[in-house]
Every structure is written in C-alpha cells, then in structure tokens.
Amino acid sequence: MYVETYERAWMWLAGGLIAVFLGVIVVTAANGAIAPPSHMETVDPANLSTHPEFGSPTVKTNADGSVVVTVVASMFSFTPDPIEVPADTPITFRLTSSDVIHGFEVVGTNANAMAIPGYVSQFTVTFKKSGDYVIACNEYCGVMHHTMVGKLTVKPVSR
Amino acid sequence: MMIRINRLAAAHIAVAVGAFGVASAMGVLQGLSVADVNFPVRREDLYYASVTAHGVLMALVFTTFFIMGMGYAFAQATLDRIVGRGAAWFAFWLALAGTVAAAYTILTGQASVLYTFYPPLKAHPLFYIGATLLIIGSWIWGGVIIASIRSWRKDHPGEALPLAMHGTLANIIVWYLATTGLAIEVLVLILPWALGWVPTIDPLLARTFFWWFGHPLVYFWLLPAYVLWYTVAPRVAGGRLFSDSLARMVFILFVLLSTPVGFHHQFADPGISAGWKMAHTITTYAILFPSFVTAFTVIASFEVAGRLKGATGLFNWIAKLPWGDPFFAAIALAMIAFTFGGFGGAINAAYAMNSMVHNTAWIMGHFHLTLGTTAALSFMGATYWLLPKITGRDLKLTGLARVQPYLWFLGMAFFSTSYHIAGLRGLPRRVFSGALSGELGEQWHGLTVIAAVGGAILFISALCYVAVVTATMSVGRRMETLPAFDLAVPLRPVGAPGLWDRFGLWTVVAVLMVLLAYAYPIYSLIGQTRYGSPPFQPF
Numbered sequence: 001m002y003v004e005t006y007e008r009a010w011m012w013l014a015g016g017l018i019a020v021f022l023g024v025i026v027v028t029a030a031n032g033a034i035a036p037p038s039h040m041e042t043v044d045p046a047n048l049s050t051h052p053e054f055g056s057p058t059v060k061t062n063a064d065g066s067v068v069v070t071v072v073a074s075m076f077s078f079t080p081d082p083i084e085v086p087a088d089t090p091i092t093f094r095l096t097s098s099d100v101i102h103g104f105e106v107v108g109t110n111a112n113a114m115a116i117p118g119y120v121s122q123f124t125v126t127f128k129k130s131g132d133y134v135i136a137c138n139e140y141c142g143v144m145h146h147t148m149v150g151k152l153t154v155k156p157v158s159r
Numbered sequence: 160m161m162i163r164i165n166r167l168a169a170a171h172i173a174v175a176v177g178a179f180g181v182a183s184a185m186g187v188l189q190g191l192s193v194a195d196v197n198f199p200v201r202r203e204d205l206y207y208a209s210v211t212a213h214g215v216l217m218a219l220v221f222t223t224f225f226i227m228g229m230g231y232a233f234a235q236a237t238l239d240r241i242v243g244r245g246a247a248w249f250a251f252w253l254a255l256a257g258t259v260a261a262a263y264t265i266l267t268g269q270a271s272v273l274y275t276f277y278p279p280l281k282a283h284p285l286f287y288i289g290a291t292l293l294i295i296g297s298w299i300w301g302g303v304i305i306a307s308i309r310s311w312r313k314d315h316p317g318e319a320l321p322l323a324m325h326g327t328l329a330n331i332i333v334w335y336l337a338t339t340g341l342a343i344e345v346l347v348l349i350l351p352w353a354l355g356w357v358p359t360i361d362p363l364l365a366r367t368f369f370w371w372f373g374h375p376l377v378y379f380w381l382l383p384a385y386v387l388w389y390t391v392a393p394r395v396a397g398g399r400l401f402s403d404s405l406a407r408m409v410f411i412l413f414v415l416l417s418t419p420v421g422f423h424h425q426f427a428d429p430g431i432s433a434g435w436k437m438a439h440t441i442t443t444y445a446i447l448f449p450s451f452v453t454a455f456t457v458i459a460s461f462e463v464a465g466r467l468k469g470a471t472g473l474f475n476w477i478a479k480l481p482w483g484d485p486f487f488a489a490i491a492l493a494m495i496a497f498t499f500g501g502f503g504g505a506i507n508a509a510y511a512m513n514s515m516v517h518n519t520a521w522i523m524g525h526f527h528l529t530l531g532t533t534a535a536l537s538f539m540g541a542t543y544w545l546l547p548k549i550t551g552r553d554l555k556l557t558g559l560a561r562v563q564p565y566l567w568f569l570g571m572a573f574f575s576t577s578y579h580i581a582g583l584r585g586l587p588r589r590v591f592s593g594a595l596s597g598e599l600g601e602q603w604h605g606l607t608v609i610a611a612v613g614g615a616i617l618f619i620s621a622l623c624y625v626a627v628v629t630a631t632m633s634v635g636r637r638m639e640t641l642p643a644f645d646l647a648v649p650l651r652p653v654g655a656p657g658l659w660d661r662f663g664l665w666t667v668v669a670v671l672m673v674l675l676a677y678a679y680p681i682y683s684l685i686g687q688t689r690y691g692s693p694p695f696q697p698f
Contacts, residue, residue, distance in 0.1 A: 001404045001658075002651060007455055014451035022444050025510050029437065034511035036426040038433040040683075044690040075697050100695050101277050101362055103427075103518050107585030112514040114427045116363050117279060118690040121429040136595060138518035138587035140210075140273050142280075142697025143203045146590035 037113040039122035048072060048098045059083060071095045073102035073115040075142050078135055078150035086157045087130040095121040103138035106152055114139060130156040163641065165235050165549040167247055169632070171228025172542060172549075174255060175221045176628045179535075182216035183621035185209040190574070190614030193593045194607040195600070206591045207271040207698055214274030215265065215290075218376070218530065220258050223293060225538045226383045227254075227300045230327050232549050233386070234307045236644035237321040242306040250299035257292025260285050271698035273589065275369060276349075278360045281694035284353045287345050294338055301331040319656045322406055323646060326386035329410035332666050333417045334379050336673055340371025340421075352694065359691025363430045364684060370421035371677060378417040378446075380530055382410065384493065384537035388457045391544060392490045393647035396480055398464025401456045403649035407659035409449040409456075414662075414669050416446040419676030423508045427517045430687075435680045436510065442676065443508040450501055457494065460647065485557070489540025489564035493533045496571065500528030503579070520603075521582025524575040532571050536564060539624050546628065547642050552635030559623040566620035573613025581606040 003011070028034050048054045057070040057079050067089055072079045074097065085091045095104050097115040104121070105112045113121040127133075137148035191198060192206050227250075234241050241247060263285070264270040270282035308324055320328065344365050352360040389406045393399060400406070422439035425431055465476020481487045503525045506512055516522065543560050547553060554560060578586075581603040586593060593607040594600030 001408075002402075003405065004402065007402065007405065007452075007459070010455045011448075011452060014448055017451075018444050018447050021505060021509075022441060025440060025444075026437070029433075029510060035433040036436055036510060036514060037429060038431060038436060039429050040432065040687065041429070042688055042690060045692055046690065075695075099692075100280050100697065101366075103587065105518065105585065105587060110514045112427055112517045114425075114429070116366070116429060117692045118361065119363055119429040121427075134585075134595070136585065136587045139277075140207065140280075140589045142695075143207060143271070144697075145207070146203075146587075146592050146595060149595050 037121050037123035039120060041120040041122070042118055043096055043120050045096070045098055045117035048096070053094070054096055059085060066090050066092065068092045068094060071104065071115075072098055073104060073137065073148075074098040075100065076137070076144040076148040078104070078137075078148070081135075082151035082153055083135070084153045084155060085127065087127055087154045088157055090124050090126050092122065092124045100141045101139050102141050102148070103136070105136045105138045107134045107136055109133065112138070127154040130154045163235075164551045165232055167241065167244065167251070168228040168232040168235070168545070168549045170251060171224045171231065172545070172628075173632060174258070175224035175228065175538075176542070176625060178216040178220040178224065178258070180621065180625040182213045182221065183618055183625075185213045186217075187614045187618035189213065190607075190611040192591055194611040195592050195594050195604070196608075196611060203591050204268055204271065204698060207273070207589075208265060208268050210589060211271050211273050212262065212265045215261060217535075218274055219290070219293065222380050222530075222534065222538075223297050224254070225542075226330070226379070227251075227297060229383055229386075229538075229541065229545065230300065230304050232545055232644075233323045233327060234304055236548070237323050237646070238307050238311040240307050240310060241303060242310045243303040246299055247303045250296040250303070253299070254293045254296025257289040257294075257296065259289070260292070261289030264289070268698065275373070277369070278349060278352070278362050278365045279692035279695050280698075281353055281696055284350065287350055287353055291342075291345055291350075294341065297334065298338070301334060304328070304331060317655060319407075319653050319660055321646075322400075322403055322649075322653075323386050323390040325407055325660070326382055326389065326410045328662060329414050330379060330382040330386075332414050332662070332669065333375050333382065336418045336669060337372045337375035337379060340368045340418075344368035344372070359693055361689050362692055363428065364681070364689075366425065366428070367421070367431070367677075367681065367684065370424040371418065371673075372421075373424060374421045375417040377526075377530065378413050380534035382413055384534050385409070385453055387537050387541050388453065388490060388494070390646045391541070392457060392487065393460035393464065394645050395484060395487050395490075395544065396461050396464035398460050398462075398467060398647070400647040400649040401459040401463065403651070403653050404657070404659065405452055405456055407657075409452050411659050411665050412449040413446070414665050415672060416442055416449075418669070418673045420446065421677075422680075423513070426510065426513045430684055431680055432683075439676065440508060440510045442672075444505070447501065447505060450497070454494070454498075461491075463650070483561060485560040485564060486540040486544040488561070489536045489543075489567075492564050492568040493536040493540070496528045496532035496536070496568070499575075500525060500533055503528065516582055518588055519582035520578040520586040520588050523588050524578030524582060527571060527575050527578070532567065532575075536567055539567070540564060542624070542628060546631050547635075547638065548644050550632060550635065551638050551641055552631055553638060554627065555630035555635050556623075556627045560627045563620050563623040563627070566616060566623065570613045570616030570618075570620055574610045574617060575613070577606040577610035577613065581610070 135150035270286035465479040470476035
C-alpha cells in the first residue's frame, strides 16, 4: 500500500501520542493504585432495611483509625445525611441503592460512583480540605432528580 | 434524459429533518430550564419527558433516518441500483411507525426514562417496542444496501467497491455488531420484565448490554460523516482525495475497534473489574488512530484544492477554500469541532481522570461537539448538497443555508464551552434546575446562562436548516436535469481490491474482538449471586 511520506510520519506521530497517553494511564494506575471503583459485591435491594450493614447506614471508625461510610441512595435522598468524616483520613465509602440507579458525586472531589440496586460500590477517598461539600446525584432517577443532594462535612483533625 | 429522483432517500431525509426540528425546540427550552429561567410551561415532569424526547429524536431518529436516506442516495448514485426497493419502503414505514409509537409514549409522559432507559426505570412497553421497530427497519436497510453491493460486485468483478460504499458497508457491519447488544438488552431482559412476565431485572447486566450498543452508536453517526469528508468534501473544495487506500484502512479499523470499548462508559460502575475496564481503555485509545489519519487525509485533500486554485504559501491555501459554500463550511466547521471533541473524548476515556467528569455537564458539552456538531453539522451540510440531487429541485433560501453552519458553530461554542467548564466545577448532567435545591447554584449559574444563550443561537440555526429543507422540498424549482453526483477523484488511481477490502475476514476478526471484550466480564457478572429489581416509574 502506498503511503505518502508526510502522511507516514503523521501516522507514526499519532501512534506515538496514543502510546504516550496509554503509557501514562497504565503507569499511574499501577504505581499510584489509581483505579475506578470496581468492587464486586451484591446485596438484595428488596431487603435492605433488615440488612445488618445497609439497614442502618452510618459512619464507622475502625480500630486503626480508618473510616467506613455506608450510604444508601434512594429517591430522592442519601442516608445518612449529613455525613461527617475527618480530614486527611482514608474514607471508604460503601454505597448501594434501594430503588433505581443513582449517582454519588462529592462535588469538587474525585469521589464519583454509581449506586446500582443489587450491587455495592466501594471506593476510598482522602479529603485534604476540611469544610462542607455537596453530594449530588448525577444520574437521572426520576422527576425530582435535581433535588437529590446531600451534605458531607469534613472536620479538621487535631493531632 | 428522464429525471430519476430518489423518493426513497428524500422520504428518509424528510423524517430526519422533522425529528430534528421538534428536538431542537425542546433543546432550547431545556437550556433555559437548567439556567433557571422561568417560562410558562416549565415543569419538572415536562422537563424530563422532553429530555427523553430530545435524546431519542436526535440520537436515534434524526441520525438513523438521515443515515438510511444517505445510504440509499449513495447506493443509487455509485452502484446505479437499489436492490430490494419494496423491502426498503417496508423498512421505512416500519421505522416510522416505531418512531411514532415511541414518541407517543414519551410525549404523554409514560416514558420519561431518557434515551439510555436504564432499568429499573420502566417506560410504557410501547416505548421499547417502538424503538425495536426503528432498529429492525435499520437492519432491513442494511440488508438492502448489502444486496445492492452484491449485485454490483457480480457486474464488476475485480473492481474495488466505490469508497463511499466501502464506508457505508463498514458502517452497516458496525451497526449490526452494536445492535446485537441492544437486541439482547431489550428483547431478552427488558421487554419480558416491562410486560410483567418476569418480576425483576438485573440493572447492571442491562446497562452493560446498553453500552455494548451505546458507544459503537457514536461511530454509526461518525462513519457517514467520514464518508462525506472523504468522498464529497475534497470535490466540493475543488481538490482531490489525498489517499483512497488509507481511507479504506480507516473504515476497517472502525469495524474492528468500535464495539469492544463500552466499559469506558461504566468506569464508575461496581461489578466490572478494574482490569477489564483497563482493557476497554486501551481499545478506546486505539480508536483515536483512524481519526488522526482522517484528519491528515482530509485536510491534505483541502490543501490540494487550495494549491490547484493557485495558492503557493504555507497557509494561504486555506483562504482559497469555498467558505461560502454551505456544504463546505459545514464540513470544515464539523472538523474543527471534532478536534476539541476528540481530545475531550480521550479525557473521558482516561480511566482515572474520568471520575472528575463522569455524569457531569462536561459530558453534555462533549457529545454536543461530537454528535451535536461533528455528525449533525456534517449531515446538515450534506442535506444542502444532497437535496437537489435526490429531489430534482433547486435549493431554496440559499442565503440562510450559507449562514446556518456558522450560526450553529457559534451557538455550540457558547453552549459546549460553558457546560465543559460547569462540569469540571461539578454541575451534574440532566438536571431540571442548575440550582440543585439552592445548593451551589451560584458556582455555575453564569455558565448555564451563557449555555442557554448558545442554545438560543443553535435554535435559530436549526430553524434556518428546517426552513431551507421545507422550502426546497415543497416549492423548490423543478430542474430539467438532475445535478451530477460528483465524488472526489483520488490523487492516485484506485487499485485492485486489497487487504482492506476483505470485509468477510475483518467481520470475523471484529466478532472475535467483541467476544474477547465481553464474554468473560458478562460470564463473571452472571456467575455471582444476583438480586433483581422490580420496575419503578418515578415520573
């Protein structure tokens, strides 16, 4: 196949650029353990209220200081609300939905995951800045979707 | 010579433009609503019904009908035949009936599930049935085009398929691969559940099959635009096609890479492992390559045009291009939009970076550049070029046609840029009000207002387009002879069919790649203890 010289050079450049993009993504994912929330766990959405963990979603502090926040998203609110967590501490969110698909986005941070009924989303975030954050549902979930907001308060830690 | 007008193509394009007009009117009202501008019919339920209508009419009806009509026009012109006209008309009426049925359920508020219709949101069953009929119509369209190509091949042994049909055939294969996922989702999972035959559905499994379809859907829009860029644009610009063989390679790469990429829409989902998300990231990035090649080939073809018109400097060939021609202007602006849209897409697909923009207004900004400008503006420009050739009528209101692409681009610059920035600041997508119950609204209110202004400009541009098409089709002067369907001539003569013309081989490879990308993740998804969801109708 005939390919003109300039076009051949362009194709190598384009291929190189794509390789660099992918290289950056793979290396940062491997080194910094940056991965999208990809937890594999199921839960029965019909019996959430009697579930030992999701029956009473709350903030729990483990013995080692790490914090686990269980959240249930339902039309059109998050439980618990507000959520209060310490700054500079790894916070593990465990999230599910009791009805339709919702989104869980802590505005201004990287915490952004889907709440899918029947499945548990789990991801860990460390909030460096203390203050109040808005949690917005970012997946259409019904006629009052735009009112589905929650509050996250990050408290400074005194050491 | 008798005028052979192409009623089949014209009928499809008329439906496409009608759907576009209705959807545009809804779009401008949605822009105002997000910006919290009050108007008499602003209401939550109407907003979400209209977002559903806008998405379905633009993404599925306007595009599919236009692509079918364009396919018939090119088949008639380049193959000199459409084999199976009866089937083609049957498919047209089937798709139209499906569209009307689905539109009825949406407009009566019984299907406010958005165009992604994620279960366990449940629409009226007629919504799914209507959408299915539209897709079945498009399958028949693909069959008619393939039959026409086979017949042509029998008469032209040893000749390479005309490039426009090479691209169209590639697109049909992409479409069959893509809609297989949709068919499984709708026919196997959703319909039995929506009709009440089974009590529950697995929302994640349905979503996974949706995105098996949802991403190649964008290439189903893009490839016809590329057909126009490669085969028509260089000719209208007054140049030659820089490379015919690379264009064929580009179309085949889309056949291979379009479908095994869907997980980049599900980065934020549970239940799919990080490793498989990474695998789909790699194929997603690979698919940037054919678009890079397209950018070079098409722009080089334009440079040839400028130089043939006497340009000698490094850049002054750009000034020699026919910027006053509505087709050329639309294509050139569509390409500029795709530069930004394409790089934005690379950001969305970037695995970890995705969490900054996932489901925010950024995504709306993104796909209004790609679908809303790159594909849609290419189709609008193509309408001006195509209409006289298929209806035998002179284009009316040419002044409006000339300014329309520029207006669209201007409106989109306001609209898309604002939503990109608002999305980075966290504005969620698909909200009735950007104020989010009074929380945070001030962070992005200025941006949503600018986006609404952009929306108004886009609406004026849409009105111009609909007016030109309506006037041409109804009162355009009937011509004595049809204008010639002139396509670009390549710089080097087209050789005998080669590696990139072996559609059978590439289709087999493409099917294997889809299986490789989806078989194991779906197997492991189904393998765990799963709990289904009953239907919900919160609208």
